[in-house]
């Protein structure tokens with residue numbers, strides 16, 4: 001049996017007609033850059049996230065960058081985040097002229113360890129970016145309390161957490177802003193690149209609207225130096241169609257995860273992911289931990305199972321971030337996890353037989 005890591009073609013097949021109709025409407029209207037299809041999606045996505053506003057941009061990376069810029073993060077500032085994330089989180093901080101300051105993660109949730117945050121705060125700290133890694137939200141109550149005490153902004157990196165919940169509150173609705181990626185493989189994926197910022201703050205939403213459109217809110221009236229960060233009309237139209245299916249797809253991901261958990265319960269040398277009782281995990285990634293990863297990966301490959309690694313190296317050990325002067329041993333939990341993480345096949349198209357087969361292959365390794 002072959003088990004792909006994900007199956008986008010299969011996911012889209014049942015809704016292809018609806019998507020083609022939506023794309024044709026964009027072609028007929030000529031609204032390709034920003035415009036009404038993006039505005040409609042923004043309203044739908046804000047409602048989905050239980051937020052007042054959503055602003056569509058070109059990617060998740062751009063969402064993070066523009067949210068920080070709009071909050072006034074700039075030269076000489078520091079922004080606290082985790083080293084076990086996609087590098088974009090740190091890049092967005094750097095592209096504001098600020099410095100990423102890393103804090104180690106909690107060994108069980110893999111999200112930022114709130115107990116370590118205060119020691120990383122300095123007079124230059126402007127914001128905290130908790131990353132809802134793999135689709136599980138960080139411990140937002142503790143993070144918001146620390147941010148309030150020290151006067152810091154909180155920007156949620158929700159790029160892997162569309163539809164995730166923390167104590168019945170949606171990802172992207174708790175911090176000052178939430179940043180989403182619609183990269184094709186994400187839980188809600190476009191037919192290309194796209195992203196969005198969510199917020200309840202009208203002034204902040206307007207600043208981001210200006211930043212993504214060359215600093216103008218009115219045509220030819222450029223009040224700040226902005227950028228071209230608009231979302232494509234075609235992406236807006238496709239995302240509107242796919243958003244209707246997101247809750248259903250996330251439920252299947254959760255059922256898949258429960259099935260993996262049950263089948264791997266007593267598998268030796270495997271740590272399955274833990275999810276706090278008050279969290280709704282969106283399971284963008286189902287990551288297990290194995291001590292001898294190269295042997296494990298080779299054996300899975302041989303059995304026809306495609307796995308992934310998110311991410312093999314923590315950001316502070318990447319050459320691009322060598323100037324920060326961190327090293328092996330700086331963030332021991334993130335480093336240990338990065339050495340052990342293996343992402344098992346996970347998508348709404350995964351069926352029971354495939355999950356049983358993957359679990360069987362895992363038992364054959366250990």
Ligand SMILES: *Cc1c(COP(=O)(O)O)cnc(C)c1O
Nearest residue numbers: 059060061086088159160181183
């Ligand atoms: C995907 C991702 C991003 C970046 O999103 P893009 O749309 O690829 O720019 C940022 N942070 C995390 C945690 C991500 O998974």
